[in-house]
């Protein structure tokens with residue numbers, strides 16, 4: 001049978017390019033988990049995806065009710081779950097004030113980390129039940145949460161500190177809206193959320209890989225300077241960022257090629273190793289990359305897991 005893969009945020013950018021690549025392979029049925037149904041439908045059509053290769057299901061990661069509803073709907077659809085790709089993200093580099101999810105968590109960490117954490121925890125049982133030979137849970141990471149690289153050292157740097165803000169619920173009222181308890185900074189909140197994504201992937205690996213055989217992986221697909229992720233940046237930045245990445249840092253990758261990379265992590269028979277953070281070299285060959293000290297801190301991973309469980313009512 002065809003594989004069945006859920007991709008969050010498949011209505012644009014990397015998620016859409018990956019959906020297209022997998023749908024075209026003829027080996028996958030893609031469940032596009034998106035907050036804007038019409039946008040997702042138009043996006044699927046615009047890249048020429050054939051109707052029989054995809055299903056759109058509503059998911060708003062900034063609402064825990066919506067996450068739970070999505071999981072119920074998916075279970076009722078009767079489809080197996082072979083691979084889950086946590087790809088959606090918000091990035092608010094120019095925001096002066098924090099905004100919040102339905103439950104009152106700061107929006108970037110609430111969406112990118114907490115929404116996906118609940119989603120993957122609730123779907124783990126579905127994956128366990130699938131008879132697919134190579135089951136995978138993939139959480140898209142980023143170099144920006146990776147302080148052992150040049151790009152990861154552009155200030156403000158990611159830093160989760162002692163998690164006091166996360167512990168307090170990131171609500172900006174009686175606690176800080178930032179994980180480390182500091183003042184709100186939209187760019188840092190995004191980077192922190194990506195560190196949480198990479199820590200979560202490794203904690204999943206430690207807790208569940210041996211028993212379930214599921215492959216847990218993260219990746220940095222390259223700098224896809226043209227996606228909607230930068231939609232909230234100032235116009236001059238949006239104009240100069242793509243050529244800067246193309247000609248100066250040479251980290252630029254097109255949406256299509258980045259989609260092919262993520263599609264490899266979904267289905268390539270050689271990328272089955274669990275607990276790995278994949279990256280690609282100049283010749284577009286995949287390799288196991290090193291994570292920064294914080295993004296590979298075992299103790300911190302356990303703490304982020306436990307505090308997140310508490311916030312989400314999972315423990």
Ligand code: NDP
Nearest residue numbers: 009011012013014060061062087088089223224227228229
């Ligand atoms: P896009 O902004 O193009 O895509 C993000 C997707 O997330 C959109 O489809 C968006 O939906 C969706 N989304 C946002 N909020 C929610 C929500 N509350 N519920 C459901 N879906 C939501 O950016 P990219 O394609 O660049 O980003 C995809 C991933 O790649 C992210 O995890 C990002 O961190 C990562 N990444 C990107 C890099 C880059 O250079 N662009 C580099 C490294 C990693 P909608 O269409 O409705 O807005």
